[in-house]
Every structure is written in C-alpha cells, then in structure tokens.
Amino acid sequence: MIVAIDQNICTGCRECAEVCPAYAIVGEQGKPQTIDTDRCVMCGQCVQKCKSYVSVLTHGKDAYERVKKERNIPDSVQEPLFAAHAVCHLNEVKAALADKNRFTIVQCAPAVRVAIAEEFGAELGTLTPGKLSAALHALGFDRVYDTNFPADVTIMEEGTELVKRVTEGGVLPMFTSCCPAWVKFLEDNYPELKDHLSSAKSPQQIGGAIFKTYGAQLEGREGKDIYSVSVMPCTCKEFESERPEMKDSGFRDVDAAITTRDLAWLIKDMGIDWEALDEQEFDQPLGLYTGAGTIFGVTGGVMEAAIRTGYELVTGQPIPDLEVTAVRGTEGFRTSVIKVGDLDLKVGVVTGLKNVVPVLEAVKNGTLDLHFIEVMTCPEGCVSGGGQPKLLMDTDREEAYAARRAATFAHDRELAYRKSHENPAIKKIYEEFLEEPNSHIAHHLLHTTYCNK
Incomplete structure (x- = not known):
C-alpha cells in the first residue's frame, strides 16, 4: 500500500476517519x-x-529507529513519526x-513551490520556485524541469478534447483526469x-x-538511460506512476514519485543549506511554464487554465478577462x-472528494446539464x-491553505506568459515533435484509457 496505518502506534482517535473522503478507515474508537x-484512494489526508x-x-531511541528503518526513512530524520504514513522511496532516488550511468530528470508540481519552505522554518505559503530549483540542482539531478510545463501540455490536449466533444458531439460532461485519487x-x-x-x-504522467x-532526443540519449523523478504534493502520485498503462514512452514513464515532505528530508539528509541557496531557474526548454x-x-x-486557452480555440480571440474568477472558490x-x-460553456468545480457523489449520481441519471467538471480529491486542491x-x-490548516493559494x-x-498556448516551449514541442494537439503521436504518448477496477 502507498498509505498505511501502523497498528503499533495508532491510538484509535479516529480523526483520520473523519477526513477520509473514501470512508476507507475501519476500526473501533480507542483501538x-x-x-x-x-x-482507499491513497490521497493521504489521513497522513x-x-x-x-x-x-x-517519548518511546526511546530503539523503538524510534526501528520504525524509521521499516519505512526506509533517512537516518538524518529526527522528527516524530506518525501512525498514518506514506511509503518513502528516497533510497531508490539516492x-x-x-x-x-543514469541520466536523472526531476519535475516539480506547482503546489510544491508554495509549501516546501515551510519545512525549513518559513512562513506558511512562502513562494520559493528559485530555491526549489537550486536545491534540486544541488542534489545532483542532471535536468531540473517543471510539472507546470506538462500542465501546459495537458491544457492543449484536454482543451482540444473538450472543444471537440462540445462542438462535434461526444460524451458530456467531461471530467478532468489529473487527480489520480479521483x-x-x-x-x-x-x-x-x-x-x-x-x-x-x-501532468505528471x-x-x-x-x-x-522528446527530452531524451534533446540530450542525444535513449529513454532507457533516463531515470525520471517527480516531486508531488500528493501521496497517490506514486500509485499513478505504477499503473501498468503508464509506459507509453516504452518504459515506466515516471520511475519514482516522492512527496514535498520527502524532498525536504532528502535536502536535509544531503547536507544542503536551504537558507544559503541562491535562486536558480528551471532548466530549459522543459522547465518553461x-x-x-x-x-x-x-x-x-485546471478549469480556469482550460478556459483561458479554450476561449481562444473556439473564438480565435484572446479571452477578455484573463482571471476567470467565476470558477474560483x-x-x-x-x-x-x-x-x-x-x-x-457550462462548467462545474468539485472541491473535496466527499462532495462528488451527488454530482456523479446526477450525471448517471442524466439530470446534470454541464459540459466540463473539474474534480480534486483534497480539501482545496493540491496545495492541501x-x-x-x-x-x-x-x-x-485554514491559514496554510489560504496562504498557499494566495501565493499560487x-x-x-508575475509570470511573462499566463496562457498555455502562448508558452514558446509549448509551441516548439508541437512544431518539432507532437505535431498538433490530439495528433496520433500525442494520443499515443499523452492520452490513456480507463478500466473497471
């Protein structure tokens, strides 16, 4: 399991059960x-x-070290270890x-840069993309890229798909697919x-x-030589990366998915002084976002990003108001x-998986008249x-989520480009490799199918 509860540590307070969106926590009070x-959808809210x-x-060095060894947590970690926990793959990354002989590439999700500094004593929601990039370079990754770039690709692919479904006839409403727990x-x-x-x-996949x-071609290498790591705010991303269909590159597309907390442990374990780091850009071209x-x-x-580009795909004109506040909340x-x-365009946004069942029932019954619905499992999206x-x-909790959201x-x-289709690196990858959104090669590499579990 990606997420587990240590029976030897759990006191049975059942606070985890209260936040579990899939009602997967089982047990009696006090046990x-x-x-x-x-x-379980492995969202990690119990964690x-x-x-x-x-x-x-509280428990002594021997008991503590035993738990740390069982979970493959770096020796340098000295913080409390909780009963609900996620797997740690830092040994493999190290x-x-x-x-x-490995060419290592790392990507960082957008929510990581508004949270990781908290692990080093910064105020809640501190925005640190430059230090994040510098830390990853200092760890020795050969290329430090950004999940925001494939997020821009996602908008090109998903936005085109939505336009086709709406204008040419397709299954509606269309749900977003970037949250693996959902x-x-x-x-x-x-x-x-x-x-x-x-x-x-x-975007991760x-x-x-x-x-x-494409990245391997830029380096004059083969896909088999590349070890791909993702840094995610999400515990379920490891499950997603292990799905057997996620190997359209010819190899496992993402070799290891680690969390924001994992990365902080790794930075400390490798003796990197976060405060002393000079800011550094993400590598180009796959770090431009x-x-x-x-x-x-x-x-x-995701909804707002899709509308910013989708508006122009449909009308041929720039969207009048770039900030689509109607979908925020x-x-x-x-x-x-x-x-x-x-x-x-009729759209919906589901915040928190516990709110999705009535929506799904309405879709199932044919009583929900919408074109596009975004669903995020965690309380306020990936920042949480x-x-x-x-x-x-x-x-x-409330203060942290609000601060991370505001920083996002x-x-x-503050960015030079605010619409995915205007990203020069996005234009370049379609010209040189992907041809056009929803092309044959794009469908082969960037799209998937879902099955009954």
Whole structure:
C-alpha cells in the first residue's frame, strides 16, 4: 500500500476517519485503525491528520529507529513519526543520483513551490520556485524541469478534447483526469461513467512520457538511460506512476514519485543549506511554464487554465478577462456559465472528494446539464495534498491553505506568459515533435484509457 496505518502506534482517535473522503478507515474508537484497501484512494489526508506518533523522547531511541528503518526513512530524520504514513522511496532516488550511468530528470508540481519552505522554518505559503530549483540542482539531478510545463501540455490536449466533444458531439460532461485519487474513486465506484473522464493523462504522467522521448532526443540519449523523478504534493502520485498503462514512452514513464515532505528530508539528509541557496531557474526548454500551468495547484485552477486557452480555440480571440474568477472558490460543488463566443460553456468545480457523489449520481441519471467538471480529491486542491508539509495544529490548516493559494495566484500574475498556448516551449514541442494537439503521436504518448477496477 502507498498509505498505511501502523497498528503499533495508532491510538484509535479516529480523526483520520473523519477526513477520509473514501470512508476507507475501519476500526473501533480507542483501538488501532486499519485501511480498507478496496476503498482507499491513497490521497493521504489521513497522513496529514494523524496525531499518534513515536518519537525518541517519548518511546526511546530503539523503538524510534526501528520504525524509521521499516519505512526506509533517512537516518538524518529526527522528527516524530506518525501512525498514518506514506511509503518513502528516497533510497531508490539516492541510488539513481549516485549512478553515473543514469541520466536523472526531476519535475516539480506547482503546489510544491508554495509549501516546501515551510519545512525549513518559513512562513506558511512562502513562494520559493528559485530555491526549489537550486536545491534540486544541488542534489545532483542532471535536468531540473517543471510539472507546470506538462500542465501546459495537458491544457492543449484536454482543451482540444473538450472543444471537440462540445462542438462535434461526444460524451458530456467531461471530467478532468489529473487527480489520480479521483480517477481511482470513479473507476472503483462508478466504472460506468469512465468515458466521461478526459483521456488526457495527468501532468505528471505527460511529463514522464515527454522526458523519456522528446527530452531524451534533446540530450542525444535513449529513454532507457533516463531515470525520471517527480516531486508531488500528493501521496497517490506514486500509485499513478505504477499503473501498468503508464509506459507509453516504452518504459515506466515516471520511475519514482516522492512527496514535498520527502524532498525536504532528502535536502536535509544531503547536507544542503536551504537558507544559503541562491535562486536558480528551471532548466530549459522543459522547465518553461505559464501562469496557467501554475494554477493547477489550487481547486478551480485546471478549469480556469482550460478556459483561458479554450476561449481562444473556439473564438480565435484572446479571452477578455484573463482571471476567470467565476470558477474560483474553496468549498463544495459550484457551477458557472462562461460565455465563449456564441457558446454558453457550462462548467462545474468539485472541491473535496466527499462532495462528488451527488454530482456523479446526477450525471448517471442524466439530470446534470454541464459540459466540463473539474474534480480534486483534497480539501482545496493540491496545495492541501497528503504529501505536503504536515500541519501539526488543526488551527494552522485554514491559514496554510489560504496562504498557499494566495501565493499560487501571485505567481501566476508575475509570470511573462499566463496562457498555455502562448508558452514558446509549448509551441516548439508541437512544431518539432507532437505535431498538433490530439495528433496520433500525442494520443499515443499523452492520452490513456480507463478500466473497471
């Protein structure tokens, strides 16, 4: 399992059960809890919420070191270890970085740059893309790219797919497919609705496929020589990277997915002084990104990014108001009608997986008249993901999410390009490699199909 509960540490407070969106936590009050693996979507919200822990101070060095060894956590880590936890693959990443025969590429999700500094004592929501890039370079990765770039590719592919479904007749409403926990929930519980999912892969997987094909060509290498790592705010991304269909590059597209917390452990373990790092750019061309790619990290962001480009695809004109505030928000299920030329585009945004069942039932019954629906599993999108820095005080949660969200939109506003289709590196990859959105090669590498689980 990607996410587990240590029976020897759990005190049975059941706070994890309260936040589990898939109702997968099983157990009696006051007794160790277990995870129903058939229901679990591996979102890691239990990991964020858990308060039962083992520490050197409370339980002794031997007990603490035993747990750390069982979880493959670096020796340098000294913080409390909680009952609900996610797998750690840092040993594999460190081995790849030390292997001179491997060409290592890393990508970073948009939500990582507004949270990782918290692990080094910074204020909640501190925006640090330059330090993040510098730390990854210091770790020894051969190329430091950005998941925001494949997020821009996702918009080109998903936006084109949506326009075709709306104008040429296709399965509607179309659901976003970039949240793997949401995709797993639908496959497990509503497999009859799987054709409503966009066929575009998530940005992580699009990035992995591009890095081992186009990226390999740029380096004069073969895909087999590349070890691809992703840094994600999400614990379910490891599950997604392990899916057997995610190997359209000819190899496993993403070799290891680690969390924001994992990366902080690795930086500390390798003796890198975060505060002393000078800011550094992401490598080019696959590290060039837009504000549209950046806002994938917040709920409503994928929808807004898609509308910024989709408007122009349909009308041939730039969108009048770049900031589509109608789709922004932080609660429940909200709908909007966006005027796109002569088309009234009807959209919906689901914040938090617990709010999706009524939406799915309405789609199933044919009573929901929408074209496009974004679904994010975590409370406020990826900024609140299970792999983000752990918030020990519940009172910090609302403040942290708001600060990370504000930093995300601030980053969007400061970037030179704010629409995916205007990214020069996006234009270049389509000219040189992908041909056009939804082309044969794009479908082979960047799209997938879903199955009954």
